[in-house]
Amino acid sequence: MIEILFILSLVVVSALLAVTSRNIVFAVIALLTTNISLGVAYFMMGAPTVALFQLAIFAGAVVVFFVITVMLTTGGDVEFDDDSVPWINKTTQLVLAAASVLVLLGVSLTREIAFPYLEYASSALETLMFAPTNYDDITTAVSQFLWQHRGFDLVSQSFVVLAAVICCIALLKIRRDHE
Amino acid sequence: MYPITFFIVTTALLFVFGLVALTIKRDLVRLLIGIEILFNAANLFFVALSTQHVGMIDPLPQSIVMMALVLDGTVIAVGLALALNVFKHYKTFDIRKLRRLKW
Amino acid sequence: MVGQAMIQTGLQLPLPLLISLIGAMATPFIGILSERTGMKLKEAWFVLVSAASLGGVYQLYNMVKAAPDGVLLLYSWGQAPPLSGCLEIDMLGVYMSFSIAFLGLLVSIYSISYMEHETRVAEFYTLVTFMIAGMFGIVFAGDLFTLFVFWELMGLSSYVLVSFLKQNWGPIEAGFKYLLMSATAGAFLLLSMALLYGLTGTLNFGMLANSIRGNPLTPWTVLLFSTLIVGFGVKSAIVPMHTWLPDAHPEAPSPISALLSGVVIETGLYGLTRLLFVVFEPSVFKLPIAALAVLTMTVGNLLALLQGDLKRMLAYSSIAQIGYMLVGLSAGTVYGAQGLFLHVFNHSMMKGLAFLAAGSLIHIGNTRNIEDLKGIGRAMPLTTMGLFVSFMGLGGVPATSGFISKFMLFSSAIEVGMTWLTVIGVLNSALSMAYYLRVIKTLISDPIDSMKGLKEAPKLMVAVTVVMTLVVILFGVWPEPAVSFAESAAEALVNGFNAYIGAIIG
Numbered sequence: 001m002i003e004i005l006f007i008l009s010l011v012v013v014s015a016l017l018a019v020t021s022r023n024i025v026f027a028v029i030a031l032l033t034t035n036i037s038l039g040v041a042y043f044m045m046g047a048p049t050v051a052l053f054q055l056a057i058f059a060g061a062v063v064v065f066f067v068i069t070v071m072l073t074t075g076g077d078v079e080f081d082d083d084s085v086p087w088i089n090k091t092t093q094l095v096l097a098a099a100s101v102l103v104l105l106g107v108s109l110t111r112e113i114a115f116p117y118l119e120y121a122s123s124a125l126e127t128l129m130f131a132p133t134n135y136d137d138i139t140t141a142v143s144q145f146l147w148q149h150r151g152f153d154l155v156s157q158s159f160v161v162l163a164a165v166i167c168c169i170a171l172l173k174i175r176r177d178h179e
Numbered sequence: 180m181y182p183i184t185f186f187i188v189t190t191a192l193l194f195v196f197g198l199v200a201l202t203i204k205r206d207l208v209r210l211l212i213g214i215e216i217l218f219n220a221a222n223l224f225f226v227a228l229s230t231q232h233v234g235m236i237d238p239l240p241q242s243i244v245m246m247a248l249v250l251d252g253t254v255i256a257v258g259l260a261l262a263l264n265v266f267k268h269y270k271t272f273d274i275r276k277l278r279r280l281k282w
Numbered sequence: 283m284v285g286q287a288m289i290q291t292g293l294q295l296p297l298p299l300l301i302s303l304i305g306a307m308a309t310p311f312i313g314i315l316s317e318r319t320g321m322k323l324k325e326a327w328f329v330l331v332s333a334a335s336l337g338g339v340y341q342l343y344n345m346v347k348a349a350p351d352g353v354l355l356l357y358s359w360g361q362a363p364p365l366s367g368c369l370e371i372d373m374l375g376v377y378m379s380f381s382i383a384f385l386g387l388l389v390s391i392y393s394i395s396y397m398e399h400e401t402r403v404a405e406f407y408t409l410v411t412f413m414i415a416g417m418f419g420i421v422f423a424g425d426l427f428t429l430f431v432f433w434e435l436m437g438l439s440s441y442v443l444v445s446f447l448k449q450n451w452g453p454i455e456a457g458f459k460y461l462l463m464s465a466t467a468g469a470f471l472l473l474s475m476a477l478l479y480g481l482t483g484t485l486n487f488g489m490l491a492n493s494i495r496g497n498p499l500t501p502w503t504v505l506l507f508s509t510l511i512v513g514f515g516v517k518s519a520i521v522p523m524h525t526w527l528p529d530a531h532p533e534a535p536s537p538i539s540a541l542l543s544g545v546v547i548e549t550g551l552y553g554l555t556r557l558l559f560v561v562f563e564p565s566v567f568k569l570p571i572a573a574l575a576v577l578t579m580t581v582g583n584l585l586a587l588l589q590g591d592l593k594r595m596l597a598y599s600s601i602a603q604i605g606y607m608l609v610g611l612s613a614g615t616v617y618g619a620q621g622l623f624l625h626v627f628n629h630s631m632m633k634g635l636a637f638l639a640a641g642s643l644i645h646i647g648n649t650r651n652i653e654d655l656k657g658i659g660r661a662m663p664l665t666t667m668g669l670f671v672s673f674m675g676l677g678g679v680p681a682t683s684g685f686i687s688k689f690m691l692f693s694s695a696i697e698v699g700m701t702w703l704t705v706i707g708v709l710n711s712a713l714s715m716a717y718y719l720r721v722i723k724t725l726i727s728d729p730i731d732s733m734k735g736l737k738e739a740p741k742l743m744v745a746v747t748v749v750m751t752l753v754v755i756l757f758g759v760w761p762e763p764a765v766s767f768a769e770s771a772a773e774a775l776v777n778g779f780n781a782y783i784g785a786i787i788g
Contacts, residue, residue, distance in 0.1 A: 001181065004181050004185065005185060008185060008186075008189045011189065011193070011223075012189060012192050012193065012196075015192075015193055015196050015197075015216050015219075016196055018200075018212050018216065019196050019197075019199060019200040019204070019209070019212070019213065019216070024206060024208055024209065027208075027209060027212055028208075028212070031212050031215065031216075034216070034219065035219070038219055038222075038223065041223070042226055045180060045181065045226060045227065045230050046180055046229075046230050046236055047226050047229060047230070047236075047241050047244075049241060049245065050222075050226055050241050050244050050245055050248075053244075053245045053248045053249070054222075054248060057248050057249060057252045058215070058219070058248060058251075058252065061252060061256075062215065062252050062255050062256070065255070065256055065259050066208065066211070066212070066259065069208065069259045069262060069263060070208055072263070073262075073263065073266040073272070074266075074272065085203055085204075100192055103188070103192065104185075104188050104189060104192060107184065107188045108182075108184050108185045108188055111184065112182065112184050113183070113184045113187050113188070115183050115187065115231075115480060115502070116480075116481060116500070116502055117183070117228070117231050117480055117481075118480075118481070118482070118483045119481060120481050120482045120493045120494040120497055121482055121483040121484075121493055122482070122484075122489060122492040122493040124489070124492065124787045125364075125482075125483050125484060125489065125493070126364055126365055127237065127239075127365075127483060128237070128238055128239070128365065129232060129235045129236065129237045129238075130235060130236060130238075131234050131235050131236075132235075132236050138236055141236070141238050142236075142238045142241045142242060145238035145239065145242055146238075146242040146245065148361065149239075149242075149361050149365045149366040150242050150243075150246070150361075150366060150367060150427075151358065151359050151361055151366075152357065152358045152359070152361065152366065152367040152368075152428065153246055153367040153427055153428055153431055154246065155358075156367075156419065156428070156431045156432065156435070157246050157249055157250060157431055159303055159306075159307075159412070159415075159435060160250060160253060160431060160434050160435045160438065161249070161253055162307065163306075163409070163412045163435055163438050163439055164253035164254075164256060164257055164438055166310065166405055166408050166409060166412070167257050167260070167409065167438055167439070167441070167442040168256065168257060168260045169402075169405060170402050170405035170406070170409065170442055170446065171257075171260045171261060171263075171264055171442055171445070171448065172260055172263065172264075173401075173402055173405075175401045175402065190473075194473075197469075201462070201466060207458070210462055214462070214465045214466060214469065217466060217469035217470075218468075218469050218472070220469070220473075221469050221470075221472035221473040221476060222472070224473065224476045225472070225475070225476040225479070228476060228479060228480045231480075239365065239479075239485075240476075240479060243427050243475070243479075243485070246427070246431070247430075247472055250430075250431065250434045251468075253434070253438065254434065254437075254438065254461075254465050254468065255465075257438055257441060257442065257461070258458075258461050258462075258465065261441070261442075261445060261454065261457055261458045261461055262458065264445070264448055264454045265454055265455070265458055268451045268454055269451070277455045277458070277459075
């Protein structure tokens with residue numbers, strides 16, 4: 001019980017640091033921490049394949065894109081200091097982080113927010129819920145489900161990725177005019 | 180497996196952080212970081228729903244989140260390519276300088 | 283094993299979607315081929331794909347009419363709903379896809395001559411075809427995540443198409459703001475998907491209609507409603523989530539502005555309509571949508587009065603027209619929905635015509651400022667006539683198609699007892715004629731020096747303008763086909779739940 005709360009508070013604190021840090025490179029590192037902690041949290045919650053995708057895409061590819069963009073353009077220089085909210089300094093960040101962790105722990109451990117889970121489910125609902133015995137079961141079942149029941153979305157998603165590649169080509173192409 | 184209260188509170192906090200980043204901050208890369216935090220919050224809530232029945236796992240939300248992760252990654256990649264173009268024109272990432280298009 | 287069984291049972295896709303996707307995949311290669319040989323292959327391929335999609339829509343119309351109960355359920359590789367993604371096509375889907383395909387064909391012919399002297403034209407055609415394919419996917423979707431995948435396809439293509447002329451700063455700034463707001467809406471859409479899944483255990487539209495519809499409101503349902511409004515509202519430009527539109531539509535190239543104003547925001551509105559009718563009963567969302575309608579109409583019309591830029595004025599006018607369509611949505615009856623969808627088609631024709639005619643004027647006149655275009659109407663009579671007819675239609679003058687759909691929208695509000703909404707709507711319509719007539723007066727007055735000696739626009743652009751003018755007038759004096767088509771679409775949406783659910787469950 002307490003380990004998931006520890007990971008979730010790490011997620012919250014690093015997200016806060018990603019938003020409030022002055023230096024943009026620190027913010028990207030904090031984003032990386034957020035994504036890795038979320039990946040670990042997904043694993044602990046019982047979703048190992050989702051954790052794999054999170055660590056590979058969000059904590060891998062996307063953060064690398066961020067670092068490349070920041071370094072190629074401003075070069076990590078602190079010249080443009082994001083001082084839109086000038087009263088955020090290190091002590092305020094610490095106070096805000098402590099406050100968010102306190103809110104998280106306080107509300108989670110004392111109150112209970114009830115979610116009406118499956119309250120409106122129809123009687124004809126089909127579901128493939130199962131009781132796993134170890135992580136292998138979950139991995140196999142989720143991968144099988146993905147291909148056996150969501151194949152159409154997977155193929156459509158590959159078209160989205162193709163469109164994104166053509167988008168990036170159209171945005172970044174340099175063509176010198178041939179006279 | 181774990182009570183859903185934990186995840187509801189975390190999702191709400193992450194949503195607040197993401198929206199605050201989008202409204203207050205002015206560095207373009209920080210705005211994209213805010214969007215990424217919003218996506219993470221939505222995915223966390225979805226995955227939390229897959230483990231709600233005691234002792235059972237629901238594979239549908241996990242599959243949806245896997246595909247949503249890929250789609251969100253592509254959106255952020257195109258956003259970064261646009262941010263590179265902004266830098267080429269304006270030589271800065273400051274969104275307050277992008278106010279040339281007014282009323 | 284499993285893979286072989288998948289390949290053997292085959293891929294069932296509706297023809298417009300299949301043609302657009304395959305056509306978009308092939309366009310880069312045809313572009314390379316066209317550069318090697320020097321022939322205009324990619325333009326011909328682009329128009330061919332658009333025309334074939336329109337033919338596919340006709341075939342789909344026949345298939346849906348012949349299907350039992352008027353609902354066609356397509357799923358691939360034997361993966362049956364409600365656990366898998368599916369395409370559930372009823373008459374409403376066919377109607378929306380007809381609007382999309384028709385405007386797509388006209389815009390593709392126009393953009394051949396508009397984009398003649400630009401670079402990266404092959405990428406342009408690819409992205410336009412992907413955007414149209416995404417729109418087809420949205421109107422055919424039967425599952426909320428399938429809709430989301432095609433939503434992102436349409437969105438990604440449109441972000442880059444808005445910022446296509448990247449050598450100027452305007453499109454880049456507009457494209458980035460559009461991306462920011464639209465990606466945030468995507469996150470809200472994912473959250474609404476999560477809430478719906480948690481409440482009902484499914485994401486399939488038919489199964490959702492069987493589950494949550496007709497239940498009283500709780501705090502969680504209100505949260506679901508708000509996230510749905512934000513998620514779909516940014517793309518449909520509902521005030522206060524409209525602020526990307528007045529920047530994005532003017533800065534985009536004119537054929538893209540026509541597509542954006544004509545079909546993309548209407549597809550966003552289709553998504554909102556479908557979700558609201560499937561998840562809630564009409565009495566639940568009557569008042570909130572009516573309030574949003576008043577806000578959207580008023581803000582759109584008032585801000586359009588202040589504009590000096592021709593395309594920016596047309597963009598604010600689009601926001602106002604979405605407000606009128608929301609009036610039809612808030613009525614919640616078949617008549618209201620019929621007015622909504624008829625106005626979707628008419629608006630795509632009229633606003634598309636307005637943006638294409640404005641594009642021709644700006645192409646020749648080299649400025650977007652209305653005052654600086656003074657007198658260009660004398661040199662370009664056909665284009666200005668097209669602009670005039672589109673303005674008459676947008677304002678709701680009789681003998682144009684706009685009058686009929688506006689009449690339906692406002693009278694449907696009276697039917698459900700919201701007469702105040704009709705009064706505000708009619709006042710807004712009258713107000714809009716003020717800024718339309720001001721533009722026409724400026725365009726046909728005596729030309730200033732820079733507007734003398736100009737010639738008419740290239741032939742293809744003028745031809746498309748004339749064809750669209752004729753369509754607007756034709757459907758104004760002979761509205762029966764459009765009205766009955768819209769009526770069958772509205773029937774399928776509002777009353778067709780048994781058929782919709784029966785295709786999934788029964």
